[in-house]
Amino acid sequence: EIVLTQSPGTLSLSPGERATLSCRASQSVASSYLAWYQQKPGQAPRLLIYGASSRATGIPDRFSGSGSETDFTLTISRLEPEDFAVYYCQQYGTSPKTFGQGTNLEIK
Amino acid sequence: EVQLLESGGGLVQPGGSLRLSCAASGFTFSRFATSWVRQAPRKGLEWVSSISGAGGGSTYYADSVKGRFTISRDNSKNTSYLQMNSLSVEDTAVYYCAKGYNYGDVWGQGTLVTVSS
Numbered sequence: 075e076i077v078l079t080q081s082p083g084t085l086s087l088s089p090g091e092r093a094t095l096s097c098r099a100s101q102s103v104a105s106s107y108l109a110w111y112q113q114k115p116g117q118a119p120r121l122l123i124y125g126a127s128s129r130a131t132g133i134p135d136r137f138s139g140s141g142s143e144t145d146f147t148l149t150i151s152r153l154e155p156e157d158f159a160v161y162y163c164q165q166y167g168t169s170p171k172t173f174g175q176g177t178n179l180e181i182k
Numbered sequence: 183e184v185q186l187l188e189s190g191g192g193l194v195q196p197g198g199s200l201r202l203s204c205a206a207s208g209f210t211f212s213r214f215a216t217s218w219v220r221q222a223p224r225k226g227l228e229w230v231s232s233i234s235g236a237g238g239g240s241t242y243y244a245d246s247v248k249g250r251f252t253i254s255r256d257n258s259k260n261t262s263y264l265q266m267n268s269l270s271v272e273d274t275a276v277y278y279c280a281k282g283y284n285y286g287d288v289w290g291q292g293t294l295v296t297v298s299s
Contacts, residue, residue, distance in 0.1 A: 109285040111227075118278050118289035119219075119227065130287055162227055166284035170244055171229040 076101055076165050078174035086182040093150040095177045097163035102143045104167030110139055110148045114159045122161075123148065155181075184208040184288045186216075186279045191293030194269055202264040202293060204279030212236060212257040215283035218264045220275035221292075228275075231264060232283045242283070246272075269297045
């Protein structure tokens, strides 16, 4: 099973700042089959990125994904108030599909 | 508008059964896979099960539910199902339905399953 480790666990930033979230895999993720989701309290996850770097429909271009093999990054170029949430990465290249434990992006 | 609406959650005793439903609208349901993802209270996400589109000939189950849960679909009703048997307290979670086999591009609001005596 591929274990995804997200860092940091909590990230405290202010609106307008740049956020960099990391997702490290215990082994190579096949074909960069990695997705990123945003989840706000009491809501379902929302797909942001798939295929490591492709933005999902309707996702603002301040969200970008990069990386390959074992190291992946989600970058939010300029934080908006609505971006403060928990972010999860998920790999779907190897069974079982697994999620990271999440990064809590909070307002500083 | 693409929507997924889960139902069927509730309180069940250990060892009991429950069937969850996921009603889809706003897209050609038969063409797309659907999946179930769960989230235990104050915990992270776990991908539980997936079924391919059309005839649903391809399925996926997490090891934690294999042999106990069964995913199915009825394209005439635009609905997918998750039959859950031999439930244990570890199955307590919000269960989300998602569109897609490998990742979810649309999610329902979730239905809470509580397994407790």
